[in-house]
Amino acid sequence: MIYLHIPFCKQKCSYCNFHFSTSLNFKEEMVAALKKEVFLRKDEPQDKNLKSLYFGGGTPSILKVDELKSIIDEVLKYFSFNEDIEITLEANPDDLDQPFLKELAQTEINRLSIGTQSFFNEDLMLMNRAHNAGEAESSIKRAQDFGFENISIDLIYGSPTSNFEIWKENLNKTIALQVPHVSSYALTVEPKTALNQWIKQHKIPAPKEAEQNREFYYMSEFLKDHGFDHYEISNFGKPGFHSKHNSAYWKSHEYLGIGPSAHSYNGSNERSWNIANNKLYIDSLVQNKVPKETEILSEADQFNEMIMIGLRTVWGVDLKVLNERFSEQVLAHLHKEIQFKLEEGILIIENSHLKIPEKHWFMADGIASDLFMVN
Structure with missing residues (x-):
C-alpha cells in the first residue's frame, strides 16, 4: 500500500503538530516532487498490486482534482490496483463543494475521510477549523449525493468547549x-x-481525563448499538467499511510513504522517514534524490511495535506470529510480564491472540508500554 502526504493546509488547527505549510507557493513543485518520488521508489515495495492508496496530510483536498488525478496516474505507471482497492482522500468539509465533488466522483478515489471534528461551532472555533457547523453536515450530504458511500468522519471528544450532552448530540x-x-x-x-x-x-x-474516559465508553456502546464494530481503540466501522489502509498498518504490513515527513516500513525490520521540510524535499527530488533517513529496527524495537499496535485492536497480537518471529529471550520476557495482567483480567488470551478487554481500552497504551523490552 502507499501513503501520500500532502503537506498543505488553509490554516493551522490549534491542536495540530503534524507537518504542513499554510503557504501554497510551492504546490505545483510539490506535486511534481511527489510523482518523482513515486518513480524513484517504485521498486521498494514487494507487492506491486496495491490494496490501498491513501492521500493524507495536511489537507489533500486543498489540491485540485486534476492534480490528485495526475498523482494517481503516476502510481498506475508502476503499480496495479487490486480490484477492490480502497483509495482514500482526507478532506476538509469546506473543500467539498459541488464542483470539486463532481470532478472527484470521476476519479478512482472511492473513500472520503472527512475532518468533521464536531457539529458545533464553539468546538470548531476552539480548534481553529476552517469550516463551520453547517458545512460539517452539508459536506457529508453532498458527498453522498455524488455517490460516495464509503465515508469516514473524524470526531474529537473531551474538548473544554464541549460537554457530555453535546458529545451525545x-x-x-x-x-x-x-x-x-x-x-x-x-x-x-x-x-x-x-x-x-x-x-x-x-x-x-x-x-479532563475523567470526562474523556466517560465520553469514550459511551461512544463505544452507542456506536456498537447502531451496528458499528469497535475494531481499534479510535476506530469504528460498519461491516464492510473498516479502513483497509489503517488495518494494514495495525497488522504490520509493508507500506511506502511518499511526501515530506512520510514514513515507510518494509514489513520486517526497516523503517524510513522523509525530511519534514517542503523546500528541501522538493530540492532533493529535483536532483533525483530521496531525502530520507533509514533505521534498522532491533529485535526489541520490532517486538515493542507489534505489542503497541496490536493491543490497540480487537484482534490483538497473534502469539503464533510472535513465537515464529522472536527469540526465546523475548518470549520469556513476554511470558513473565503478562502473568500478573492475565490474573487481573487486564489482558486475556483468546484463540492464541493476546488482547486487552474492551473495558480497559482507554488505558491500552499504558498497558502495552508495561510489556516493552528495553534495549
Whole structure:
C-alpha cells in the first residue's frame, strides 16, 4: 500500500503538530516532487498490486482534482490496483463543494475521510477549523449525493468547549447522517501548539481525563448499538467499511510513504522517514534524490511495535506470529510480564491472540508500554 502526504493546509488547527505549510507557493513543485518520488521508489515495495492508496496530510483536498488525478496516474505507471482497492482522500468539509465533488466522483478515489471534528461551532472555533457547523453536515450530504458511500468522519471528544450532552448530540448526528465509519480521538495537548499555549496562559481549561474516559465508553456502546464494530481503540466501522489502509498498518504490513515527513516500513525490520521540510524535499527530488533517513529496527524495537499496535485492536497480537518471529529471550520476557495482567483480567488470551478487554481500552497504551523490552 502507499501513503501520500500532502503537506498543505488553509490554516493551522490549534491542536495540530503534524507537518504542513499554510503557504501554497510551492504546490505545483510539490506535486511534481511527489510523482518523482513515486518513480524513484517504485521498486521498494514487494507487492506491486496495491490494496490501498491513501492521500493524507495536511489537507489533500486543498489540491485540485486534476492534480490528485495526475498523482494517481503516476502510481498506475508502476503499480496495479487490486480490484477492490480502497483509495482514500482526507478532506476538509469546506473543500467539498459541488464542483470539486463532481470532478472527484470521476476519479478512482472511492473513500472520503472527512475532518468533521464536531457539529458545533464553539468546538470548531476552539480548534481553529476552517469550516463551520453547517458545512460539517452539508459536506457529508453532498458527498453522498455524488455517490460516495464509503465515508469516514473524524470526531474529537473531551474538548473544554464541549460537554457530555453535546458529545451525545455529535454521535446522534453521525447516525442520522448514515456515516459508516468513525475515527474518534480525545483532544490531546501537544507541545508547540496554540492549544498548549492557551492552557498555559489559563485562557482555557485543560481537557479532563475523567470526562474523556466517560465520553469514550459511551461512544463505544452507542456506536456498537447502531451496528458499528469497535475494531481499534479510535476506530469504528460498519461491516464492510473498516479502513483497509489503517488495518494494514495495525497488522504490520509493508507500506511506502511518499511526501515530506512520510514514513515507510518494509514489513520486517526497516523503517524510513522523509525530511519534514517542503523546500528541501522538493530540492532533493529535483536532483533525483530521496531525502530520507533509514533505521534498522532491533529485535526489541520490532517486538515493542507489534505489542503497541496490536493491543490497540480487537484482534490483538497473534502469539503464533510472535513465537515464529522472536527469540526465546523475548518470549520469556513476554511470558513473565503478562502473568500478573492475565490474573487481573487486564489482558486475556483468546484463540492464541493476546488482547486487552474492551473495558480497559482507554488505558491500552499504558498497558502495552508495561510489556516493552528495553534495549
